[in-house]
Amino acid sequence: xxHIALKMLMGDKGKYLGIIMGLTFASLIMTQQPxxxxxxxxxxYSFISDVALPxxxxxxxxxxxxxxxxxxxxxxxxxxxxxSGVDWxxxxxxxxxKVRLADGAFQTCNVIGLDDATxxxxxxxxxxxxxxxxxxxDAVIVDIDGAKDKLxxxxxxxxxxxxxxQIGDSLELNDHRGIIVGIAKVTRTFQSQPVIYTTxxxxxxxxxxxxxxxxxxxxxxxxxxxxxxxxxxIKATTGLAAYTQQGFxxxxxxxxxxxxxxxxxxxxxxxxxxxxxTAIAGQTFYNFTLENLRQFGxxxxxxxxxxxxxxxxxxxxxxxxxIGYGLGVGLAALFGFAMRYSIMAFKLPWQLxxxxxxxxxxxxxxxxxxxxxxxxxLEPAIVFKN
Amino acid sequence: xxxxISCQNIIKxxxxxxQIVTAxxxxxxxxxxxxxxxxxxxxxxxxxxxxxxxAGILNQDxxxxxxxxxxxxxxxxxxxxxxxxxxxxxxxxxxxxxxxLNAIENVSVPLIINGTKRAIAEQKAxxxxxxxxxxxxxxxxxxxxxxxxxxRVAIARALVHSPxxxxxxxxxSALDHKSGHIIMTLLKSIALKHDRALxxxxxxxxxxxxxxxxxxxxxxxxxxxxxxxxxxxx
Ligand SMILES: Nc1ncnc2c1ncn2[C@@H]1O[C@H](COP(=O)(O)OP(=O)(O)OP(=O)(O)O)[C@@H](O)[C@H]1O
Ligand SMILES: [Mg+2]
Numbered sequence: 001x002x003h004i005a006l007k008m009l010m011g012d013k014g015k016y017l018g019i020i021m022g023l024t025f026a027s028l029i030m031t032q033q034p035x036x037x038x039x040x041x042x043x044x045y046s047f048i049s050d051v052a053l054p055x056x057x058x059x060x061x062x063x064x065x066x067x068x069x070x071x072x073x074x075x076x077x078x079x080x081x082x083x084s085g086v087d088w089x090x091x092x093x094x095x096x097x098k099v100r101l102a103d104g105a106f107q108t109c110n111v112i113g114l115d116d117a118t119x120x121x122x123x124x125x126x127x128x129x130x131x132x133x134x135x136x137x138d139a140v141i142v143d144i145d146g147a148k149d150k151l152x153x154x155x156x157x158x159x160x161x162x163x164x165x166q167i168g169d170s171l172e173l174n175d176h177r178g179i180i181v182g183i184a185k186v187t188r189t190f191q192s193q194p195v196i197y198t199t200x201x202x203x204x205x206x207x208x209x210x211x212x213x214x215x216x217x218x219x220x221x222x223x224x225x226x227x228x229x230x231x232x233x234i235k236a237t238t239g240l241a242a243y244t245q246q247g248f249x250x251x252x253x254x255x256x257x258x259x260x261x262x263x264x265x266x267x268x269x270x271x272x273x274x275x276x277x278t279a280i281a282g283q284t285f286y287n288f289t290l291e292n293l294r295q296f297g298x299x300x301x302x303x304x305x306x307x308x309x310x311x312x313x314x315x316x317x318x319x320x321x322x323i324g325y326g327l328g329v330g331l332a333a334l335f336g337f338a339m340r341y342s343i344m345a346f347k348l349p350w351q352l353x354x355x356x357x358x359x360x361x362x363x364x365x366x367x368x369x370x371x372x373x374x375x376x377x378l379e380p381a382i383v384f385k386n
Numbered sequence: 387x388x389x390x391i392s393c394q395n396i397i398k399x400x401x402x403x404x405q406i407v408t409a410x411x412x413x414x415x416x417x418x419x420x421x422x423x424x425x426x427x428x429x430x431x432x433x434x435x436x437x438x439x440x441a442g443i444l445n446q447d448x449x450x451x452x453x454x455x456x457x458x459x460x461x462x463x464x465x466x467x468x469x470x471x472x473x474x475x476x477x478x479x480x481x482x483x484x485x486x487l488n489a490i491e492n493v494s495v496p497l498i499i500n501g502t503k504r505a506i507a508e509q510k511a512x513x514x515x516x517x518x519x520x521x522x523x524x525x526x527x528x529x530x531x532x533x534x535x536x537x538r539v540a541i542a543r544a545l546v547h548s549p550x551x552x553x554x555x556x557x558x559s560a561l562d563h564k565s566g567h568i569i570m571t572l573l574k575s576i577a578l579k580h581d582r583a584l585x586x587x588x589x590x591x592x593x594x595x596x597x598x599x600x601x602x603x604x605x606x607x608x609x610x611x612x613x614x615x616x617x618x619x620x
Contacts, residue, residue, distance in 0.1 A: 001498060004487065011486020298482045301443045303471025304499045305464070380443040384434045384555045386480055 001304070005312035008292060009319065015291075019284045019320045020327070026277020026363055027328020030356040031348070032335055033273055037266040038352060039345030044256045045249040046187035047094075047110075051121045054090070054218035055227045057248045058234055061241040065255035066248070067191075069094055071212035072240065079238050080217050085225040086234075090115040092216040093203040099196070100172035102153045109146065109194045111173070113203025121218055122184075122197060129167055129182025134199055140171065140178035143186045146194020171196075173206040190256075192343065274359055281324065282367035285317065289371035293378060301380040309375050313368050321364035325357060389452075390551060390583035391417040391440055396449035398435055409435040410446070411606035422574060422584040422596065427603035433587040434555055436603070440585060441553045442470050454550055471500050475544030475577075479556035481536040483528040489515055489539045490524045496547040507546075514542045517576055534565030538572065545577055552577050554586040558593055570596045 010016050042049075047066055048057070058080055060070035080089045093113030098106045114121050114134070122131045127144055134141060142151060142165055151171070152162035165171075171178045178198065186195050198206070204213055219242070221230045227244055234242040243251060257263050289296075296309055336346040396413040399406050409432045417423045425433045438444035439451055442458045451458060454473065461469060475496070476482075483492045493511035498504060515524050518538040528536050537557060544552050557573070558566030570593045578584050586597070594600060595614055602610040 003504065004484070004491070004495065004498065007486040007491070008484065011484075294482065295484050298476075298478075298484070299495070299499065301441070301470070301476055302496050302499055303467045303469075303474075305467050308499065381438045383443070383476065383478060383482060384438055 001308050001312055002315055004299075005315045006319065008295065008312070009288075009316045015284070015288055016320075019281065019288060020324050022277070022281035022284045023320055023324020023360060023363065024327040024331065026273065026281050027325045027356055027360050028331050029273030029277060029328075030270065030359045031329050031332035031352065032346075033266060033269045034352050034355065035332060035336060035346050035348045036344065037262070037270075038349065039347040040190070040262060041253055041256060042347050043188055043190045043345055045252040046189055048245060048249050048252065050124055050187050051092075051218065051245075052124060053120055053220065054245070055221045056219040056231055056234070056242050056244060058089070058217035058219055058238070058240050058242045059215070061239060063241060065252040066094075068255075069215050071210065072214045072217075073212050074214050076238060076240060077214060077217055080219060080234060080240075083230075083233055083237050085222050085230045087220040087222045087225075088118075088120075089217050089219045090118060090120045091200050091214050092121050092218055093200055093207065093213060094215040095203075095207055096193070097173055097196075097206055099151070099178075099194075101151060102169075107150050107194065109151075109173075109196045110189070110191075111196045111198065111203055111206060113198055113200040116199045116201050119199070123186050123195075125185040127183045127185055131182070131197075133181035134197065136179075136181055138170075138177050138179045138202070139181040139198065140173075140202075141182040141184050141197040142171075142180055143184050143195040145186075145188065145192070146196075147180075147183055149194075151194050174208065176202075176206055178206075188343070188345070274363075277359075278363045278366065281320075281363050282370070285320065285364070285367035286370050286374075288316075289313065289374060293374065294382065296375045297378055297380055297382045300375075300378060301383045306376050310372050313371050313375065317364040317368035317371075321360050325360045328360070329353060329356065388419050389416045390419050390421070390454060391415070391585070392452040393436075393440065394450045396436070396439060396446045396451060398432075398439065398444070398446045408606055410439070413449070413606075413608055415601060415608055415611075417583050417585060419583060420578065420580040421598045422578055422586065424594065424597040424600045425585065425587045425603060426589070426594075426600055431603045432606045433603055437553045437555060437585055437587055441474050441476065441551070442466055471496065472547065473550045475547070475549040475552040477537070477540050477544045477552065477554035477557045477573075479559055481528065481533075481540045481560075483536060483539060483543070485528050488525050488527055489520060489531070489542075492528070492539055493542045493546050496543060496549075500547060511542065511546055514546050515539070518542045518572060532565075533561050534568060537561060537565070537569050541569065541572060541577065550582050552582065552584050554584070554588075556588055556590070557586060558588065558590050563592055566590060566593060 045066060060072050063070050077089060077091050095111055096108050097111045099109045100106055119131050119134060133139055147165040152164050155161060155163055165180055167180055169180045207213060221227050231242040333348060336348055339346055393413055393415045396410050398410040399408045413436060427433055439446050445459060490508050490511045493515060494507035497507035497510060520538055523531060523535060558569055574596050597614050599611055599613050601608050
């Protein structure tokens with residue numbers, strides 16, 4: 001009966017394509033929108049991901065997420081260094097500072113101050129210059145997106161594109177000069193502000209005078225030291241908060257999930273996509289069955305059992321579902337690929353593929369079920385009606 | 387037992403939104419093995435309803451209908467399906483071929499429903515299509531065939547699993563005289579055998595002389611059964 005089911009399905013090319021398109025659309029929306037969502041949410045903690053070396057992040061106990069800076073006293077750094085099991089502990093400054101551009105305009109930037117000696121926590125990828133160049137006087141490193149966009153210099157001839165910042169150009173941070181010695185690639189963050197790296201001590205001069213300036217302490221555990229035990233020890237000794245890299249990511253992610261409208265907005269989009277997708281695909285598939293009802297009636301009259309017909313409809317649903325899902329996910333991936341250099345957030349983890357796969361599967365099962373009910377209730381005597 | 391069908395006091399009413407229509411009002415009829423019986427009568431007199439009950443695709447309200455000695459209505463659902471799948475062939479006025487299947491595939495459907503392997507089923511389908519004079523058109527889709535050719539495919543489909551009863555509703559009324567004549571000749575020569583019965587509902591007076599007996603119906607009753615004398619052969 002399988003070949004009959006397949007021929008029936010593909011016999012009318014127009015309708016067949018219609019069903020596939022409905023399911024493709026549903027899969028696309030159910031994959032692409034959540035992928036943007038996951039991508040956006042990943043941006044909330046991308047800065048943490050970029051800092052690869054330390055095992056543990058130590059911070060004020062009230063910090064709720066990565067950009068929620070609650071500075072500590074610098075003495076905390078020395079207390080942490082004294083805790084057993086700590087291999088090294090480095091200071092990090094992170095703060096939003098206003099930067100004066102060449103044309104006099106101000107731009108808020110994310111300024112990161114790294115330990116002067118080791119420069120731990122620096123950008124993973126340097127496009128121009130090296131991290132060590134930060135040791136030169138007044139040296140700063142800017143990220144490529146910032147250099148090209150928000151920090152770029154206006155072109156001398158009107159109507160031309162802005163000129164990206166180059167090595168040797170200078171900026172002004174709180175009346176202090178910063179000279180660009182390198183261009184880095186950093187993962188885009190949530191706010192997409194330009195990122196400026198410098199040394200910890202220079203960052204202190206850029207930052208407004210405050211008693212507390214230390215944002216984070218980056219800790220490496222000694223070999224064979226269980227990081228979770230060390231975290232407990234740090235917390236007990238200092239009263240500060242400490243997280244593994246993953247733990248800090250989760251803290252940040254959960255904060256955004258709970259305290260921003262992003263999940264709700266995407267939830268609505270995804271739900272709408274799901275409903276529209278179900279409506280289109282379910283409707284076309286159901287219509288397809290309705291239009292073929294007479295054929296099912298003929299098969300029934302000739303002695304085909306409900307189980308046989310059910311198998312036929314399921315096969316049809318599974319086939320259009322798989323093709324639609326494949327095309328939809330393919331299109332979503334293509335979209336993500338096309339947007340890879342843009343400001344768009346997009347992340348397609350396997351869990352998301354499972355999610356949209358289940359979604360499409362659900363749509364197909366619903367559509368098939370309604371169709372099957374119709375066929376089961378069908379009186380074979382309709383075959384003699386004209 | 388030499389009657390293929392034996393119906394006693396069949397009553398069938400339809401209930402549409404509280405409106406009750408009595409389609410069959412006490413039908414008694416016997417159809418013998420090797421017999422071709424035609425059902426004739428004015429529109430709405432209950433012909434289609436009667437062959438639907440005879441073919442087991444519709445249940446009567448009361449009365450008994452024996453098919454080859456078997457009380458169809460007493461069978462379980464599953465047994466009914468099996469019985470129909472093995473014993474009954476259908477020919478419809480509107481052919482009712484599956485439009486996406488070619489002639490061979492259409493004809494093989496009843497065998498496939500019975501669980502026959504596709505290759506074997508299609509081989510049998512080919513043989514019977516050849517008998518129907520359709521050797522040249524086996525791969526054609528229904529839409530590519532003339533009405534007469536489609537009806538020949540439909541007859542091949544009704545015969546392919548060697549059923550003992552073949553029911554036809556208006557098999558020739560969509561066809562011109564010549565095609566109708568060919569169809570009836572094929573039906574009578576290939577479908578009708580000593581252990582089989584053929585029931586044909588028709589308005590078409592041009593084919594009456596193919597019948598062994600003609601049952602005239604009116605208003606849910608059989609009012610007259612006549613034996614034709616001038617039986618035409620091919
Ligand atoms: N499914 C149904 N629901 C309600 N009434 C029906 C149904 N099928 C048939 N009827 C009614 O039952 C009566 C007999 O119908 P049937 O189709 O058996 O007549 P027929 O002799 O085949 O007519 P025709 O020559 O027009 O095909 C008619 O009055 C018809 O309106
Ligand atoms: Mg009728």
